[in-house]
Amino acid sequence: MMSPVSGQPTAADDARRPTNVILFIPDGFGPASATMARDYLRKYEGVGELAMDSIQTGSVRTFSTSSRVTDSAAGATAYATGVKTYNGAIAVDTLQRPLGTLLRAAEGRGMATGMVVTSRITHATPASFSSHVPERWMENEIAAQQIQSGADVILGGGMRHFLPSSAEGSEREDDRNLIDEARAKGYTFVDDRDGLMNLSNGPVLGLFSMSHLDYEIDRDPAVQPSLAEMTDKALSLVSKDKDGYFMMVEASRVDHAGHGNDAAAHLKDIIAYNEAMEVALKHARRDGNTLVVSVSDHETGGLTLGRDIHKEDGVDGVYAWHPEVLHRVEGSHGAMFDAVSARYDHLPDGATATDSVDAVAAVLSNMAGIDDLTDAERASIQNSLGSYDLNYTVSDLIERRAVIGWTTRGHTAVDVNLYAYGPGVENFRGNMDNTEVGDILASLLNLDLDALTADLREETEETQKAEKSKTDATSGPSPGSE
Amino acid sequence: MMSPVSGQPTAADDARRPTNVILFIPDGFGPASATMARDYLRKYEGVGELAMDSIQTGSVRTFSTSSRVTDSAAGATAYATGVKTYNGAIAVDTLQRPLGTLLRAAEGRGMATGMVVTSRITHATPASFSSHVPERWMENEIAAQQIQSGADVILGGGMRHFLPSSAEGSEREDDRNLIDEARAKGYTFVDDRDGLMNLSNGPVLGLFSMSHLDYEIDRDPAVQPSLAEMTDKALSLVSKDKDGYFMMVEASRVDHAGHGNDAAAHLKDIIAYNEAMEVALKHARRDGNTLVVSVSDHETGGLTLGRDIHKEDGVDGVYAWHPEVLHRVEGSHGAMFDAVSARYDHLPDGATATDSVDAVAAVLSNMAGIDDLTDAERASIQNSLGSYDLNYTVSDLIERRAVIGWTTRGHTAVDVNLYAYGPGVENFRGNMDNTEVGDILASLLNLDLDALTADLREETEETQKAEKSKTDATSGPSPGSE
Numbered sequence: 001m002m003s004p005v006s007g008q009p010t011a012a013d014d015a016r017r018p019t020n021v022i023l024f025i026p027d028g029f030g031p032a033s034a035t036m037a038r039d040y041l042r043k044y045e046g047v048g049e050l051a052m053d054s055i056q057t058g059s060v061r062t063f064s065t066s067s068r069v070t071d072s073a074a075g076a077t078a079y080a081t082g083v084k085t086y087n088g089a090i091a092v093d094t095l096q097r098p099l100g101t102l103l104r105a106a107e108g109r110g111m112a113t114g115m116v117v118t119s120r121i122t123h124a125t126p127a128s129f130s131s132h133v134p135e136r137w138m139e140n141e142i143a144a145q146q147i148q149s150g151a152d153v154i155l156g157g158g159m160r161h162f163l164p165s166s167a168e169g170s171e172r173e174d175d176r177n178l179i180d181e182a183r184a185k186g187y188t189f190v191d192d193r194d195g196l197m198n199l200s201n202g203p204v205l206g207l208f209s210m211s212h213l214d215y216e217i218d219r220d221p222a223v224q225p226s227l228a229e230m231t232d233k234a235l236s237l238v239s240k241d242k243d244g245y246f247m248m249v250e251a252s253r254v255d256h257a258g259h260g261n262d263a264a265a266h267l268k269d270i271i272a273y274n275e276a277m278e279v280a281l282k283h284a285r286r287d288g289n290t291l292v293v294s295v296s297d298h299e300t301g302g303l304t305l306g307r308d309i310h311k312e313d314g315v316d317g318v319y320a321w322h323p324e325v326l327h328r329v330e331g332s333h334g335a336m337f338d339a340v341s342a343r344y345d346h347l348p349d350g351a352t353a354t355d356s357v358d359a360v361a362a363v364l365s366n367m368a369g370i371d372d373l374t375d376a377e378r379a380s381i382q383n384s385l386g387s388y389d390l391n392y393t394v395s396d397l398i399e400r401r402a403v404i405g406w407t408t409r410g411h412t413a414v415d416v417n418l419y420a421y422g423p424g425v426e427n428f429r430g431n432m433d434n435t436e437v438g439d440i441l442a443s444l445l446n447l448d449l450d451a452l453t454a455d456l457r458e459e460t461e462e463t464q465k466a467e468k469s470k471t472d473a474t475s476g477p478s479p480g481s482e
Numbered sequence: 483m484m485s486p487v488s489g490q491p492t493a494a495d496d497a498r499r500p501t502n503v504i505l506f507i508p509d510g511f512g513p514a515s516a517t518m519a520r521d522y523l524r525k526y527e528g529v530g531e532l533a534m535d536s537i538q539t540g541s542v543r544t545f546s547t548s549s550r551v552t553d554s555a556a557g558a559t560a561y562a563t564g565v566k567t568y569n570g571a572i573a574v575d576t577l578q579r580p581l582g583t584l585l586r587a588a589e590g591r592g593m594a595t596g597m598v599v600t601s602r603i604t605h606a607t608p609a610s611f612s613s614h615v616p617e618r619w620m621e622n623e624i625a626a627q628q629i630q631s632g633a634d635v636i637l638g639g640g641m642r643h644f645l646p647s648s649a650e651g652s653e654r655e656d657d658r659n660l661i662d663e664a665r666a667k668g669y670t671f672v673d674d675r676d677g678l679m680n681l682s683n684g685p686v687l688g689l690f691s692m693s694h695l696d697y698e699i700d701r702d703p704a705v706q707p708s709l710a711e712m713t714d715k716a717l718s719l720v721s722k723d724k725d726g727y728f729m730m731v732e733a734s735r736v737d738h739a740g741h742g743n744d745a746a747a748h749l750k751d752i753i754a755y756n757e758a759m760e761v762a763l764k765h766a767r768r769d770g771n772t773l774v775v776s777v778s779d780h781e782t783g784g785l786t787l788g789r790d791i792h793k794e795d796g797v798d799g800v801y802a803w804h805p806e807v808l809h810r811v812e813g814s815h816g817a818m819f820d821a822v823s824a825r826y827d828h829l830p831d832g833a834t835a836t837d838s839v840d841a842v843a844a845v846l847s848n849m850a851g852i853d854d855l856t857d858a859e860r861a862s863i864q865n866s867l868g869s870y871d872l873n874y875t876v877s878d879l880i881e882r883r884a885v886i887g888w889t890t891r892g893h894t895a896v897d898v899n900l901y902a903y904g905p906g907v908e909n910f911r912g913n914m915d916n917t918e919v920g921d922i923l924a925s926l927l928n929l930d931l932d933a934l935t936a937d938l939r940e941e942t943e944e945t946q947k948a949e950k951s952k953t954d955a956t957s958g959p960s961p962g963s964e
Contacts, residue, residue, distance in 0.1 A: 031513040032896040034913070035543065039550055039895065053913035056540040059899065061517065068521050069788045069801045087801060302786030302887050306551045306894035318892030319551045319569060405784050405889030410800030412788035412887075413521065414514040417541065431516070431535035 017444055018291035018423040019244040022235075022280045023079065023102070025125055026273045027072055028255025030299025030414055031059075036263075036404075037270040039305070040323040051277040052294055052419040058430045059415040060437060062298045065094055069413045072255065073136040075297030075434065076128035080248075082438035082449055090124065090142065091132045098132035098460055100452025102246055102441055107150040109447060112202075112241035115151055116230045118213040118269070119252030120158025122146065125297065129248050132456065140172050147182045152202040153234045153247070155225075157209035159191070169210045179205065193225040202237040206230075215253055215332040217268040227251055228275040235283050244289075246445065249276060257332070258300025261395040261406040264329035264368075266303070277419075284422050291424045291444065295437060296416035302407030309400055318403075325402035328369030333391050339363045340390075357382050360390070368398055499926055500773035500905040501726040504717075504762045505561065505584070507607055508755045509554055510737025510748075512781025512896055513541075518745075518886075519752040521787070522805040533759040534776055534901040540912045541897040542919060544780045547576055551895045554737065555618040557779030557916065558610035562730075564920035564931060572606065572624065573614045580614035580942055582934025584728055584923055589632040591929060594684075594723035597633055598712045600695040600751070601734030602640025604628065607779065611730050614938065622654050629664045634684040635716045635729070637707075639691035641673070651692045661687065675707040684719040688712075697735055697814040699750040709733055710757040717765050726771075728927065731758060739814070740782030743877040743888040746811035746850075748785070759901075766904050773906045773926065777919060778898035784889030791882055807884035810851030815873050821845045822872075839864050842872070850880055 026033075034050060041047040064074035066086040074087045081091055081099035091099050103113050115126045122139035131145035143161040146154060162178040163170040179189050187205040190196050196206050208224045219226070225233070231249050238245035251273035257266035277294060284290035305321040331339070343359035360381050364370040373381075377397055384390040392409075399406065418437075420428035424444045428437070442449045508515075516532060523529040546556035548568040556569045563573055563581035573581050585595050597608045604621035613627035625643040628636065644660040645652040661671050669687040672678050678688050690706045701708070707715070713731050720727035733755035739748035759776060766772035787803040813821070825841035842863050846852040855863075859879055866872040874891075881888065900919075902910035906926045910919070924931045 031541070032894070034541075035895050035897050038543065038913075039545070049913070056913045057911065058538040058540070059513070059516075061520065063521070067801050068803050071801065299786075302788060302790075302889075304784030304786070304889040304894045305896060306784060306890050306892060308784075308890035308892060318890060319549050319553065321550050321895055405894075407784075407786040407887030407889060408788050408790035408800060410788060410790060412514070412786045413517050413803055414787060415517050429539065431520075431531070431538045 016423050016426070017446070019289035020239070020287070020291070021102075021246050021441055021445060022284070022290060022292045023246075023248045023441065024251070024273070024277060024280065024292070024294035024419075025076065025079065025248065026251040026254050026270070026294065026296050027119075027125055028258040028298065028300030028411070029251065029270065029273070029296040029416065030301075030303060030412070031417060032303045032305050033254065033266065033270050033299075034417060035305055036267055036303070036323075037274060039321070040267055040326065041271070041274075043323050044327060051274050051281060055281075055292075055419045055421040056417055057420050057425065057428050058418045058432060060295050060418050060432050060434050061415050062434050063413065069411050070298050071136075071411065072124035072297050073128060076125040078434035079295070079297070079438045079441075080129045081453075082435050082442060084435055088136050089134065090127045090136055090138075091129070092134055096134040098453065098456040100449040100456060101129050102438065102445070102447060102449070103129040103151060103248065104149060105442065105447035105449055105452045106246035106445060108452065109445075110243045111445075112238035112243070112245035113151045114153030114234045114238050114245065114247040115155070115250075116153065116227070116234045116247065117156035117250040117252045118227055118272075119156060119250065119256070120161065120211055121154055121156035121207065122158045122161045123212075123252060125250045125252065126156065126248065140174075143178050144176065147178050147185065147187075147205070152241075153204055153237050155196070155204070155206040155208075155230045155234060156252075157207060157211055157213045159207040160210045162207060179207070192223055193221070193229070196225050196230065196233055199233065199237070204237065212253060212256065215257065215265045215269060215334070216272040217265050217330070218332050218335045226275070227272045228279050231276040232279045235280070239283075239287070244445075249280070251276065255300045258303065259409055260333055260391060261301055261399070261409065262333045263303075263395070263399055263402060263404050264326045265332040266301070267326050281421060289423065291422035292420065293428060293437065293441065294419040295434075297434075298411045299414045299416060300411050301409070302405070302412045304405040304407075307399070307403050307405035309403060321403045322401065325398060329367065329398060331367045333394055336363050336367050336394060337390070339367060353382050353385065356385050360385075364394070364397065368394075370397060370401070373397070498905050498908070499928070501771035502721070502769070502773070503584075503728050503923055503927060504766070504772060504774045505728075505730045505923065506733070506755070506759060506762065506774070506776035506901075507558065507561065507730065508733040508736050508752070508776065508778050509601075509607055510740040510780065510782030510893070511733065511752065511755070511778040511898065512785060512894070513899060514785045514787055515736065515748065515752050515781075516899060517787055518749055518785070518805075519756060521803070522749055522808065523753070525805050526809060533756050533763060537763075537774075537901045537903040538899055539902050539907065539910050540900045540914060542777050542900050542914050542916050543897050544916050545895065551893050552780050553618075553893065554606035554779050555610060558607040560916035561777070561779070561920045562611045563935075564917045564924060566917055570618050571616065572609045572618050572620075573611070574616055578616040580935065580938040582931040582938060583611050584920065584927070584929060584931070585611040585633060585730065586631060587924065587929035587931055587934045588728035588927060590934065591927075592725045593927075594720035594725070594727035595633045596635030596716045596720045596727065596729040597637070597732075598635065598709070598716045598729065599638035599732040599734045600709055600754075601638060601732065601738070602643065602693055603636055603638035603689065604640045604643045605694075605734060607732045607734065608638065608730065622656075625660050626658065629660050629667065629669070629687070634723075635686055635719050637678070637686070637688040637690075637712045637716060638734075639689060639693055639695045641689040642692040644689060661689075674705055675703070675711070678707050678712065678715055681715065681719070686719065694735060694738065697739060697747045697751060697816070698754040699747050699812070700814050700817045708757070709754045710761050713758040714761045717762070721765075721769070726927075731762070733758065737782045740785065741891055742815055742873060743783055743881070743891065744815045745785075745877070745881055745884060745886050746808045747814040748783070749808050763903060771905065773904040774902065775910060775919065775923065776901040777916075779916075780893045781896045781898060782893050783891070784887070784894045786887040786889075789881070789885050789887035791885060803885045804883065807880060811849065811880060813849045815876055818845050818849050818876060819872070821849060835864050835867065838867050842867075846876070846879065850876075852879060852883070855879070
């Protein structure tokens with residue numbers, strides 16, 4: 001290790017301990033994502049740096065116990081608990097036993113806590129701070145645990161896992177209405193931007209969509225709050241607590257756009273993340289007691305700025321990339337498909353494949369500024385009509401013009417950028433393991449995650465024992481049973 | 483900007499000024515390159531961290547004046563001079579005027595200086611520290627300027643630009659023997675590992691190959707020194723100077739392997755860079771006066787660890803990458819082609835395309851451990867027989883098995899990792915512009931690059947004036963000439 005610039009390491013130094021921690025997780029934000037957004041802002045807003053550029057302190061390695069390429073569940077669990085686990089695990093260890101999390105430990109110490117996300121609040125990242133299940137897709141169970149977690153601020157999407165099965169759009173398989181249950185516990189429930197903005201006290205449960213919030217590029221600002229607005233409101237609520245606060249903010253959909261290889265949606269959600277970071281940093285600079293750490297869980301998509309297109313096209317695209325192509329795009333791939341579907345509905349009976357391709361071409365012209373489709377590109381569109389492949393055909397059309405590459409619809413193993421500001425910042429430097437980030441945050445906040453883990457394990461064992469004896473009692477003694 | 487951890491900024495603080503600077507440039511080393519090498523070393527050597535991991539302090543943005551995707555000339559010029567310029571420029575500005583460089587300014591201040599590289603010493607990166615030409619391919623002119631640069635240690639490849647045109651393999655177009663000229667200036671000339679190892683005094687010109695040194699994966703350690711050996715020897719020579727030293731070490735061929743999409747060669751050259759960093763850091767830890775900075779000029783190849791191969795192959799390759807595939811590879815693509823050529827020479831008259839494919843398959847079995855070629859892969863090989871495309875066919879065979887992606891045969895724009903250790907380290911943090919790195923190094927070493935630039939410009943203007951008057955005198959007054 002390098003000799004510390006500041007003289008002494010400081011985890012034990014109270015003067016350097018933060019009262020509050022804001023942990024940002026820009027899900028799926030890789031090193032190239034940062035360059036992409038900065039290059040764009042330099043060209044279109046004359047801003048040479050991202051809000052977090054000056055506070056980069058190193059990078060983080062993200063492998064899980066089951067793969068060199070982590071998923072968001074194992075990635076978030078590492079930050080939330082300081083323990084590596086398998087892909088798919090939500091705050092449980094490799095033996096599926098619950099692990100104490102920063103949020104629950106902070107809650108236990110009387111601090112205010114919050115979670116602000118743009119995905120379903122039951123998605124892997126927020127779930128790993130506020131619930132314990134062996135498999136990330138158990139989102140109904142996650143929701144039920146989340147309203148018991150004690151979090152003072154819960155903002156995001158995912159209402160479908162909170163409504164009883166009888167409600168339209170619900171994904172629950174039981175009759176529980178978790179929104180009512182939350183209200184009974186004292187939560188105010190809000191479901192749109194105005195409702196959130198008018199709040200002045202917590203606790204609050206804000207669910208602004210049945211599933212994920214809209215991509216920033218598609219968002220109606222009158223209906224859904226931005227990540228920056230949610231962050232600002234959440235900070236105003238949790239900062240009233242004299243015992244300090246722990247807040248996790250996830251720019252969730254940076255990842256989803258990566259999975260869809262949707263460069264413009266990826267870019268605009270990164271810019272929304274950047275704006276939320278500005279809000280948090282402004283807050284931290286003002287109070288002087290707040291540590292802000294931002295670190296992705298993994299990269300998504302294998303994004304590269306630059307792509308070898310000359311070899312196929314006779315176009316020398318190497319040594320360039322063109323943000324202006326993304327600047328012309330006015331909707332996510334999903335929004336474009338909605339527009340295509342609307343056009344299909346108006347095609348006359350007996351419409352030909354050419355008519356269908358024309359419908360896609362019209363949407364590309366209107367929403368992506370692409371008016372120069374080649375015959376080969378029209379043929380590609382025709383081949384993927386009516387299939388999900390159309391998504392990647394459109395991606396390719398846009399990204400070839402932007403000279404951008406993607407190599408996967410999944411994640412990659414590349415180290416992610418580490419940013420930190422505030423008291424305790426000197427502990428975040430160099431290339432760190434993702435579990436170290438969680439461990440150090442716990443130490444700086446005086447949270448004993450091991451003790452909480454022990455409590456949770458005991459609780460689980462008692463519950464299992466109780467369930468077992470209930471089952472035994474119900475089924476009665478069974479001769480010859482093991 | 484974050485409040486400095488160390489209290490006061492220190493560029494003006496002599497106590498924090500380094501006596502010596504070692505600047506490492508791992509050419510073409512992107513963020514994924516670091517992850518790749520660490521994952522490999524963790525598996526095969528039980529080493530969890532790279533030598534530089536604990537000293538990462540941020541990242542660097544690399545765009546040039548002519549493109550968001552820089553080349554090595556503009557990239558190295560930014561570090562060498564603190565000035566952004568166009569792709570292709572070697573230590574000249576956008577008006578092609580010479581720029582003062584760290585190496586020449588250090589030389590002018592009486593410091594010892596050195597350059598250690600694995601490419602031709604006349605290649606863009608070392609050229610940008612030791613010569614001034616408007617176009618990187620002017621390597622004969624670069625060589626001539628390099629032996630005038632005053633550098634005390636010059637180690638690398640590129641002998642073909644130092645030998646007179648009459649010599650076998652020379653690329654010069656004149657009769658100058660720059661090796662003899664260097665000897666006349668007091669340089670000892672060496673051309674193999676033993677010659678270098680036996681040296682105890684500089685100045686030294688060591689040229690170990692006509693062109694680039696071999697890739698680490700192909701290197702014969704009895705003939706060519708490793709990057710770590712060259713670094714160690716160079717440090718032992720320049721550190722004798724009481725006035726301090728400036729040394730630039732380039733892991734040049736990390737980039738070349740990226741251009742070739744040759745993952746195993748890329749990996750092994752990164753490991754060689756890591757070993758050279760260990761040598762430098764050991765040195766710096768011992769003397770306490772040496773600042774080590776390591777920063778790439780740009781990423782090459784668009785490397786991603788993870789790749790979406792299931793959609794074509796029915797194989798779910800997402801969420802994994804496999805270093806064991808690269809572990810089995812025993813030579814660079816170039817070495818494999820040499821082996822293929824040797825087999826071709828032994829094919830009987832009337833050999834079929836199948837025989838040729840079999841020759842390639844035998845080499846892949848022997849040198850890459852690939853014994854499971856599919857019919858489709860054999861067809862790909864057959865289609866690219868006799869063409870340079872065979873390189874990328876082989877790349878694809880290996881990288882699909884490793885679940886690695888490449889998106890380009892050129893560079894990409896992604897920010898590169900910044901590493902720093904030693905006195906003055908606190909100046910290297912956050913995401914910096916590449917020119918800031920050069921500026922801060924100059925400031926820490928008390929080098930006035932602007933003054934040197936002014937001198938060089940005056941010199942150039944005088945030379946041009948002299949050449950003009952010589953031309954005028956030779957051609958005589960010409961009535962009616964402009």
